[in-house]
Amino acid sequence: MLELEELVRDFGDHRAVDQVSFRVSRGRLTGFVGGNGAGKTTTMRMIMGVLATNRGEIRWDGAPVTAADRRDFGYMPEERGLYPKQTVLGQLVYLARLRGQGNAEARRHTLELLERLGLAEKSQSRLESLSLGNQQRVQIAAALLGSPKLLVLDEPFSGLDPHAVDTMAELLREYAAAGIPVLFSSHQLDLVERLCDDLVIMASGHVVGKGTADELRHRDRPRYHLVTGAPAGWARDVPGVTDVEELPDGARVELAADADPGELLTQALGRGAVHAFTPLVPSIADVYREMTSA
C-alpha cells in the first residue's frame, strides 16, 4: 500500500501541494481528479521522487519509500519522455532490460503488451511516425514494463479513442485485480466514476474529498425528484422538508437526515396523481463540482 501523509510542496512562495494525505491500497484503482493546477502532477512527481517534498512522508508498505522501491514503480509522467526517433520495440525492450528483465523475457513481454494495446503492427515504427493516440499507447506500455508493484499514471486516458480507452481500462482493472495499487489522474469524470474503486479529489493544493464513489455520493440530506404535473411549492410545508426547488411539473425536495420520505409521498398523493417519486443520487461529476466550487 502507498500512503501519503501531509505532503507539502512549495514553488517559491506558492504552495502547490498543501498537507495532502491519502492511500492507494492493494487491488484498488484510485482516480485522482482536480482542476488544472490543483496539484495532481506535483503530488505524483513527489511519489516518484522526481520532485522533493518540503514536508510530509511517503510510505510504501508501512516504511518510508526508498529509491529501490521506486525502481519497481511503473510511472507514466505528464511530460511523457520516450525517444521520438527510436523504434517502438527497440526502446521498450531497452526500458524493460533497465528494469531487470533478460533480453528474451523483455522482448516477449514487450511484444505481449504491444499486442494487447493494438500496436503489434507498429513495433518497428519510429515513435514520432505514430499518431498522438498511438504514441500515448506506447507511453502506457512503457509504464507497464517489468512487473510494477505500483502504477502511477498521469492522465493515461488523454488523447485515446473510445476503443483504446476500453482496452486501457480493462488492463488497469487486471493490474488492480492482481493486487497492484493503481493511481491515475484524469479529467474524464464519467470514466473515473465507471472505473475507480476509490477517488481523491484535489482543489488548490488540498484534498477536498476522498473515499469510494458511494461514500462521496452520500449526502447527509437525501433529495427526491417529485413529479406531479404541477409546481409543488406546497412541499415546503411538509414536516422534515429542508429545501424545495420548484419545477414546472413538480419539485426537487431535500429532506432532513431523519425525515420520513413517506410523509412527502402521502401528502403528494393526497393532492392528486404522482407520476414519479425518485431519490436523486448525485453523479461523481456533481460531487466534484460541489467540492471544487468554493
Ligand SMILES: Nc1ncnc2c1ncn2[C@@H]1O[C@H](COP(=O)(O)OP(=O)(O)OP(=O)(O)O)[C@@H](O)[C@H]1O
Ligand atoms: N516546476 C514548477 N515551478 C513552479 N510552479 C510549478 C511547477 N510545477 C507546478 N507548478 C505549479 O504548481 C501548481 C500545481 O500544478 P500541477 O501541475 O501539480 O497541477 P495539476 O493538478 O497536475 O494540473 P493539470 O490538471 O493542469 O495537469 C500550479 O499552480 C503550477 O503552476
